Amino acid sequence: MTTEAADSDRRVFHRIVDYVQKAIVTGELKPGDRLPSERELGEKFEMARTSVREALRVLEHMELVRSQPRDTRGPLVLPISAGPVRRSVAMLTTAGGLGLAELVQFRMVADAAANLLAARRRSDEQLVALERNMARMRQSIAVGYTEFSLLDLQFHEIIAEAAGNKLVQVYGDVTREAVLNLIQRTILDADDQNALMRQSVRHHRAVFNAIEARDGLKASRLARESLYSYYADHVDAADREIMADLVHECGGTALP
Amino acid sequence: MTTEAADSDRRVFHRIVDYVQKAIVTGELKPGDRLPSERELGEKFEMARTSVREALRVLEHMELVRSQPRDTRGPLVLPISAGPVRRSVAMLTTAGGLGLAELVQFRMVADAAANLLAARRRSDEQLVALERNMARMRQSIAVGYTEFSLLDLQFHEIIAEAAGNKLVQVYGDVTREAVLNLIQRTILDADDQNALMRQSVRHHRAVFNAIEARDGLKASRLARESLYSYYADHVDAADREIMADLVHECGGTALP
DNA sequence: ATGCATTTGTTCGTATGTATC
DNA sequence: AGATACATACGAACAAATGCA
Numbered sequence: 398m399t400t401e402a403a404d405s406d407r408r409v410f411h412r413i414v415d416y417v418q419k420a421i422v423t424g425e426l427k428p429g430d431r432l433p434s435e436r437e438l439g440e441k442f443e444m445a446r447t448s449v450r451e452a453l454r455v456l457e458h459m460e461l462v463r464s465q466p467r468d469t470r471g472p473l474v475l476p477i478s479a480g481p482v483r484r485s486v487a488m489l490t491t492a493g494g495l496g497l498a499e500l501v502q503f504r505m506v507a508d509a510a511a512n513l514l515a516a517r518r519r520s521d522e523q524l525v526a527l528e529r530n531m532a533r534m535r536q537s538i539a540v541g542y543t544e545f546s547l548l549d550l551q552f553h554e555i556i557a558e559a560a561g562n563k564l565v566q567v568y569g570d571v572t573r574e575a576v577l578n579l580i581q582r583t584i585l586d587a588d589d590q591n592a593l594m595r596q597s598v599r600h601h602r603a604v605f606n607a608i609e610a611r612d613g614l615k616a617s618r619l620a621r622e623s624l625y626s627y628y629a630d631h632v633d634a635a636d637r638e639i640m641a642d643l644v645h646e647c648g649g650t651a652l653p
Numbered sequence: 654m655t656t657e658a659a660d661s662d663r664r665v666f667h668r669i670v671d672y673v674q675k676a677i678v679t680g681e682l683k684p685g686d687r688l689p690s691e692r693e694l695g696e697k698f699e700m701a702r703t704s705v706r707e708a709l710r711v712l713e714h715m716e717l718v719r720s721q722p723r724d725t726r727g728p729l730v731l732p733i734s735a736g737p738v739r740r741s742v743a744m745l746t747t748a749g750g751l752g753l754a755e756l757v758q759f760r761m762v763a764d765a766a767a768n769l770l771a772a773r774r775r776s777d778e779q780l781v782a783l784e785r786n787m788a789r790m791r792q793s794i795a796v797g798y799t800e801f802s803l804l805d806l807q808f809h810e811i812i813a814e815a816a817g818n819k820l821v822q823v824y825g826d827v828t829r830e831a832v833l834n835l836i837q838r839t840i841l842d843a844d845d846q847n848a849l850m851r852q853s854v855r856h857h858r859a860v861f862n863a864i865e866a867r868d869g870l871k872a873s874r875l876a877r878e879s880l881y882s883y884y885a886d887h888v889d890a891a892d893r894e895i896m897a898d899l900v901h902e903c904g905g906t907a908l909p
Numbered sequence: 910a911t912g913c914a915t916t917t918g919t920t921c922g923t924a925t926g927t928a929t930c
Numbered sequence: 931a932g933a934t935a936c937a938t939a940c941g942a943a944c945a946a947a948t949g950c951a
Contacts, residue, residue, distance in 0.1 A: 481741035494733040503820040564759040
C-alpha cells in the first residue's frame, strides 16, 4: 500500500505544530495562554528539544506564538494577526508572482466595497478622523511623497475600518500596501509627484463628501474611477480593458 | 564591547532566512536551484547544524525551499507559490472570530467580481469544465448534501480560476469554505436540503448562461442576488440591510 | 540586593535510515 | 554491493537572561 503512514513521512515536529494550530482554531488555546516550556513539550510529545524548537520556529513564523528568553513561563499564545497574510502577499508581489494589474483590479473591487459600506456605517467620529487626515495630507504635500503616501494609506484604512467588515478591511489594507511597495520602485519626477498629490487630495475630498452624504453608490464609483485614472497607463491593454469593465460594473456612471 | 545589537537580538538562524529570502527576491536564486547542504550552510554562515535546520524549517514553511531526505544535492529552491497566502488567509477566516454576516457580505463582493471577470476571460475549456461540474451536481442531488456542497464549491472555484486574478481566487475560495463550515453546523431537514439543492442547480445554470454569453454584469448580479436569497434570513436586520445595499450596488437591477 | 532555579539560545557529538554513485 | 553523503533525530553541555524566594 502506498498510503502515507502519516506519522513516518511527516517530521516529528509537525505533531506539535498541528496540535497548537488545531487547539487555537477550536479555542482550546486562547491568546495570552502559555504553552509548556521546551523541555516539557519534549516530554509530552516524546521528542527531543531540538525538534520542539523546530516546531516553535514554525509556529513563531505563523505568528501564533511568541517564544523568547523573557517568556520564562513558556511560549505565549498570540492573538490571530493579519501579519502572515501581509507578509505572504508582499512576498508574492516582490518575487513576481503578482503583477500591478492584478493588485489594482482587486483594489477596484475591495476599495469600492469599503467605500460603499463605509457610506452606510460610518460614525461621525470616523468622519472627523477623515477630515483630520485630509488636513494633514494637505500639509504633507510640501514635506514629500513618501510622507504623503503614508497618510494616503491611512485615509483608506480609516474608511476600511468604518466599513465594518474585517475581510474587506484586511484584504484592502494588504493590497494597498503591496501596490505602494510596487509603485515606489518606479521613480516619479518631482512635477509628476506634485500633480499626483494634488489630484489625490481632490479625490479624497470627493470621497469624503460622498461618505458624509451617505451616498454609497457615488463613493464606490469614485474609488473605481480614480484607481483607473491612476493606474490605467501602467498596465497593458488587456488589463486596461478589464479595469474599464470594473469601472462600469456599477450603474452609477454612463447609462446609454 | 563591540557586540552588535542588531545581530544579537535576532536569532542566528535569521541570517540564513534573510539571505535566502533576499536572494530569491533579487533573482540570485531561481526555482530549481540548490542550496548548499545543511553542513555546508553551517560552515558558510558559521552556525551549528541545529540552527541551520531551524532556518530551513521556516523557509520550508514559506514554501521557498524544499528540504527532504531525497534532496541529496541540497535543499531545492521552489517556484513562488500562492500557498502561504492561502494558508494564512484560511487561518484568519477560521480562527479570526468572523461571523456569517461578514463572510457572506465579503462573498457578495468577491463572487460578484469573480463572475464579472470570468465572463470576460473564460476560455471554452473552462466553459466545458463548468458544464461537466453541473452534470455531476445534478446527479449528486440523490447522493447527499455534503457531496453536493463539494461540487458546489468546485463550481465556484472553476469560475474563480477563470477570473484570472489570484487575489479574487484565493480570498473567494477560502471564504466560501469558511461559510460552508459555518453553515454545515446548522442542520437542515431533508426537504429543505432538497429545495436548496434544486435552487442551487437553477442558479448555477443561470450563471453559466451569463458567463457563456460574456454578460459580466448579469453574472455578477446573479451572484449577489443568490447569496442574498440564501443567507438573508440567517443574519440580523442590520446586516440584512447591508446585504441589500450590496445587491443593488450594481445598476443591473431595479432602476426607478 | 543576592543567590538559586529555570528557561531559552546555541553548539557539538552521535546514531540511524536512505538515496546516489 | 559497497561506500559516501545526506537528512532525521536524540541527548548533553554551557552561557546568558530572567523570575522568585
